[in-house]
Amino acid sequence: MSPQRVFLLLTATRWFPVGLVVTVTTLLPIERGLTVAQTLSLASVMGLVVFALELPTGGTADAVGRRPMLVASAVVQVLAATTFLLAQSFWAFLVASALMGMFRALDSGPLEAWFVDAVHAKHPGADVDRTLAHQGTVLGVSIALGALVSGGLIWWHPFAAWSALALPYATYCVLAVVHLVMVIVLVREAPRRPADAATVVPVGRRRWRAAVRSTVASARQMPAVVASGLRLARDSRVLRGLLLVELFTATAMVVFESLQPVRMAELLGGEAQAAAVMGPVASVGWGTFALGAALCGLTSRRFGVARTAMASRVLNGLGAVWMGLAGGPGMLVVAYLVTYGLHGSSGPSYNALLHREARRDNRSTVLSLASMVGFASYAVASPALGWVAQTASTSLAMVLGGAFSVLGVLCFLPALRAERERGRRPVDEVDDVPQDAAAA
Numbered sequence: 001m002s003p004q005r006v007f008l009l010l011t012a013t014r015w016f017p018v019g020l021v022v023t024v025t026t027l028l029p030i031e032r033g034l035t036v037a038q039t040l041s042l043a044s045v046m047g048l049v050v051f052a053l054e055l056p057t058g059g060t061a062d063a064v065g066r067r068p069m070l071v072a073s074a075v076v077q078v079l080a081a082t083t084f085l086l087a088q089s090f091w092a093f094l095v096a097s098a099l100m101g102m103f104r105a106l107d108s109g110p111l112e113a114w115f116v117d118a119v120h121a122k123h124p125g126a127d128v129d130r131t132l133a134h135q136g137t138v139l140g141v142s143i144a145l146g147a148l149v150s151g152g153l154i155w156w157h158p159f160a161a162w163s164a165l166a167l168p169y170a171t172y173c174v175l176a177v178v179h180l181v182m183v184i185v186l187v188r189e190a191p192r193r194p195a196d197a198a199t200v201v202p203v204g205r206r207r208w209r210a211a212v213r214s215t216v217a218s219a220r221q222m223p224a225v226v227a228s229g230l231r232l233a234r235d236s237r238v239l240r241g242l243l244l245v246e247l248f249t250a251t252a253m254v255v256f257e258s259l260q261p262v263r264m265a266e267l268l269g270g271e272a273q274a275a276a277v278m279g280p281v282a283s284v285g286w287g288t289f290a291l292g293a294a295l296c297g298l299t300s301r302r303f304g305v306a307r308t309a310m311a312s313r314v315l316n317g318l319g320a321v322w323m324g325l326a327g328g329p330g331m332l333v334v335a336y337l338v339t340y341g342l343h344g345s346s347g348p349s350y351n352a353l354l355h356r357e358a359r360r361d362n363r364s365t366v367l368s369l370a371s372m373v374g375f376a377s378y379a380v381a382s383p384a385l386g387w388v389a390q391t392a393s394t395s396l397a398m399v400l401g402g403a404f405s406v407l408g409v410l411c412f413l414p415a416l417r418a419e420r421e422r423g424r425r426p427v428d429e430v431d432d433v434p435q436d437a438a439a440a
Helices: 003-021 024-031 036-064 066-086 090-107 110-122 129-156 166-186 204-219 222-235 237-268 271-303 305-325 329-357 363-391 394-422 433-439
Strands: none
Touching: 003 024, 003 110, 003 129, 003 166, 003 271, 024 036, 024 166, 024 237, 024 271, 036 066, 036 090, 036 110, 036 237, 036 363, 066 090, 066 110, 066 166, 090 110, 090 363, 110 129, 110 363, 129 166, 129 271, 129 329, 222 237, 222 363, 237 271, 237 305, 237 329, 237 363, 237 394, 271 305, 271 329, 305 329, 305 394, 329 363, 329 394, 363 394
């Protein structure tokens, strides 16, 4: 399969299971006795774990290879999903959240970096915003279908001894195993160091020992790779600004990912009722996410990648404010759909700006830096907004989170100036590049 097809297929198998639990992740702990503040603190734990592991895992992916990190992340996802399904106490959910944070850190960047490397092997420096927009569309459609199936599973509720919210998570565990198998089968990667043609290829045990020695030697390069990424962030004003954007974006994500189901449960009178409704709603929401991602590929050609990213992030934050001001379930759903569509349009353009600042030897590290900043902000914002929701109101917490996220647009200004200086060259090969680069 071509790199593009592998990239999009693994995006689907990675994110469809997430759609099954996109609303259940918040509601299941509350149903099992946790408070809203405790539940949002779980997200904080996940964020802190990601923050601690992002750079080491990103540096390892750059030094050792993308495939080992993808396999490791898929294994940890299976463990995290199973632990969350079986958890009955705050501490058990805490362990599940820590494992999920480890999975997110391992998963952050290697697949995308692997794909961009394949593109740049054939067309050095080519922008990949349109293909990333296609990925965003696949991601959105996958989660939309998963959320729709989740709502159906909750309505069906075939096992009376289980909570209605448990079946989507059990299905998630099974599909996480399927994704692991797909990664092992489909991802192929050239050695990080070309072998010397004069060297005799080892066989049997000698081959395995040679592979272990090569992996260890590559892993020793990880600190230098991480240091290279940090120096790049230090020396590049554009990259620093892009990383700071994530400090603000995370607060809006708390609103439409964690507080939205809580607010819906308040309006409908229970977690199970909210989960049943939010399944179809989240499905349509991720459909609008996919539409937003598709439109991003068009608007970035017309208005520029930086302008598209800036407009999407501002409107996304205002949408989160609108969600907080919505007074009924219907208006909340409408605001949620608009906000999620704008969320979908912001990701591909933002990542394309990151890739402009990265190189092959530090691409995963740069992506991990952005993810690390975002998760650190999420780890702080989630319990803070959870405290506001519990002590004041969920609506106030949503308004504050959305309003704060709008301020992040100022951090795009260096990237906007760099884009003006860079000049937009015609990019007509992006859609076809992955096919041409299949041999890479």
